[in-house]
Amino acid sequence: MPMKTWIEKQRHLIDFTLASLARRKAKNLGLLFIYTLLVFVLASVALYAHALRTEAQKVLASSPEIVLQRLVAGRHDLIPPGYLEQIGQNVRLRGVQKMEGRLWGYYYDSVVKANYTFMAPRDMQIPRGEIIVGPALERSRGLAAGNGISFRSYSGELHTFIVAEVLPQTSELVSADLVLMHEEDFRAFFKYPEGHWTDIAMSVANPQEVRNVAIKLLSTLPDSRPILRDEVLRTYASIFDWREGLMLALLSAAILAFGIFAWEKAAGLSAEERREIGILKAIGWETGDVIKMKFWEGLLVSLLAFLLGYVAAYLHVFHLDAMIFEPVLKGWAVLYPRFTLPPHIDGLQIATLFFFTVFPYTAAVLVPIWRAATTDPDTVMRS
Amino acid sequence: MRPANLALIVFASAIGAFALSFADAARLRAQSESASAETARLVERLGLTDPALFTEARYTRHPTQADLQSAFQDHPVAFEHFPTGSLVPPPAGILNAYENLDRKTAAPD
Numbered sequence: 001m002p003m004k005t006w007i008e009k010q011r012h013l014i015d016f017t018l019a020s021l022a023r024r025k026a027k028n029l030g031l032l033f034i035y036t037l038l039v040f041v042l043a044s045v046a047l048y049a050h051a052l053r054t055e056a057q058k059v060l061a062s063s064p065e066i067v068l069q070r071l072v073a074g075r076h077d078l079i080p081p082g083y084l085e086q087i088g089q090n091v092r093l094r095g096v097q098k099m100e101g102r103l104w105g106y107y108y109d110s111v112v113k114a115n116y117t118f119m120a121p122r123d124m125q126i127p128r129g130e131i132i133v134g135p136a137l138e139r140s141r142g143l144a145a146g147n148g149i150s151f152r153s154y155s156g157e158l159h160t161f162i163v164a165e166v167l168p169q170t171s172e173l174v175s176a177d178l179v180l181m182h183e184e185d186f187r188a189f190f191k192y193p194e195g196h197w198t199d200i201a202m203s204v205a206n207p208q209e210v211r212n213v214a215i216k217l218l219s220t221l222p223d224s225r226p227i228l229r230d231e232v233l234r235t236y237a238s239i240f241d242w243r244e245g246l247m248l249a250l251l252s253a254a255i256l257a258f259g260i261f262a263w264e265k266a267a268g269l270s271a272e273e274r275r276e277i278g279i280l281k282a283i284g285w286e287t288g289d290v291i292k293m294k295f296w297e298g299l300l301v302s303l304l305a306f307l308l309g310y311v312a313a314y315l316h317v318f319h320l321d322a323m324i325f326e327p328v329l330k331g332w333a334v335l336y337p338r339f340t341l342p343p344h345i346d347g348l349q350i351a352t353l354f355f356f357t358v359f360p361y362t363a364a365v366l367v368p369i370w371r372a373a374t375t376d377p378d379t380v381m382r383s
Numbered sequence: 384m385r386p387a388n389l390a391l392i393v394f395a396s397a398i399g400a401f402a403l404s405f406a407d408a409a410r411l412r413a414q415s416e417s418a419s420a421e422t423a424r425l426v427e428r429l430g431l432t433d434p435a436l437f438t439e440a441r442y443t444r445h446p447t448q449a450d451l452q453s454a455f456q457d458h459p460v461a462f463e464h465f466p467t468g469s470l471v472p473p474p475a476g477i478l479n480a481y482e483n484l485d486r487k488t489a490a491p492d
C-alpha cells in the first residue's frame with residue numbers, strides 16, 4: 001500500500017475514533033483529566049526528587065574528603081589538645097594534604113525559635129565583633145550588612161555582633177542558617193575550652209587513598225569516627241530516595257485506584273461499544289480495522305495525558321517551585337531555605353514514566369476488542 | 384476542520400511543549416551554572432557537609448555528622464525525629480510515657 005493511502009486511511013480512522021469518543025464526551029474527558037492528573041503527580045515527584053538529589057550531590061562533591069570526629073560513650077565529643085599532633089606523629093598518613101581542626105556548633109535563637117549553625121572558618125578573615133550571616137537569617141531577623149545583633153550565649157551573657165556581610169542568596173541551599181565569626185569570638189561565645197576543636201577536616205589528594213587513610217585512622221585512634229565524603233553523598237542520595245519513595249507509597253493507593261478505573265474503562269466493553277463494533281463489522285469493516293481504530297483511541301488518550309501531565313509537572317516543579325510537594329520532599333524547618341532548583345532531568349525516569357503510562361492503557365483497550373471483533377457481528381449485536 | 388487535523392494540531396503542540404521543556408531545562412541549567420559553582424566554592428571553603436534543609440535539631444541539620452551509635456539521640460522519644468518523624472509522629476503510647484520536654488523548653492535540647 002502506498003504511503004499516502006496508508007496515511008489517508010489512518011486519518012479516516014482517527015476521524016472516526018474522535019467522533020466515537022465525542023459521543024461519550026463527559027466520560028472520556030473525565031478519564032483524560034484524571035489520567036493527566038496522575039501523570040502530573042508522578043512526574044512532579046520524579047522531577048523534583050531527581051533535581052534536588054542531583055543538586056545536593058553536585059554541591060556536596062566539594063565537601064571535605066574526611067571529617068574526623070572523636071567519640072566518647074558513643075557520642076560526638078570535642079577534639080582535645082594534642083589530638084591533632086598525635087595523628088601527625090603516630091599515624092603516617094600518606095596522601096593527606098591538609099588537616100585542620102574546625103570550630104562549629106549550634107545556637108538556638110528563642111526569638112525566632114530556630115537553630116543557627118555558628119562557625120569559625122579558618123581561611124576567612126572576619127574581624128572580631130563582626131559576623132557573616134546566611135540569607136535565611138537575614139530574612140527571619142530582618143538583618144542587613146551594617147546592622148547589629150545580640151545573641152544570649154549559653155552562659156547567659158549577651159554578645160553583640162555587627163553584620164559585616166550576608167552570604168549570597170544563590171548559595172542558600174547550604175548556607176541558609178550559617179553565622180560565621182572570628183575564632184576568638186566563637187570561643188568566647190560558647191566558652192569553648194582552649195585548644196579544643198569540634199572535629200577535624202582532612203583533604204586527601206588521591207580519591208583511592210581515602211579509604212586506606214580512614215582505616216589507618218580507625219586502627220590507631222579507636223575513639224575516632226572518620227566520615228568519608230562518599231558516605232555524605234550516599235546519605236543524601238538515600239534521604240531523597242526515601243522521601244521520593246514515601247511520597248510514591250502514599251500515592252500508590254491513587255495509582256491503584258486509577259489502574260482499576262482505567263482497566264474497567266478500557267477492558268470492559270459497554271453494551272453500546274459492543275453494538276458499535278457489531279454494526280461496523282456488519283457494514284464491512286475488517287477485524288484489523290476495528291482493532292486499529294481502538295488502538296488509535298488508546299494511544300490518543302494515553303499519549304495526550306502523558307504529554308499534558310508531564311509539561312504541567314515541569315512547569316509546576318521548575319517554574320512554580322513545586323509548591324504542592326515541596327514540604328514533603330524538602331523537609332521542614334523554621335528557618336527554611338528558599339532556593340530554585342536547576343532542572344536536572346533523568347531521561348530514563350521520564351522514559352519509564354512514558355512506558356508505564358502509555359503502553360498498559362493502549363494494550364488494555366485492545367484486549368476486549370480483539371475478542372469482540374473476532375466474533376460474528378450478528379451475535380455481537382444480539383448480545 | 385476534520386477531527387484528524389484538529390488532533391494533529393493538538394498533538395503537535397503538546398509534543399512541541401514537551402520538547403520545549405527540555406530546551407528550557409538546558410537554558411535554566413546554564414543560567415544557574417555560576418550560582419551552583421559559587422555554592423560549591425562556599426562548600427569547599429567552609430568545609431560544609433550538609434545542605435541546610437532541616438534545621439530543627441543537630442542530627443537533622445547535619446544528618447551525616449550525627450551520632451550513629453547512640454540510640455535515641457537526645458531522649459527516648461526523639462529517635463524517630465528524622466526522617467520519618469517529619470511525616471509520622473511516634474505512637475501515642477510512647478509519647479504519653481515520657482514528659483515532652485523537647486516541645487516545651489525554650490533552650491536547645
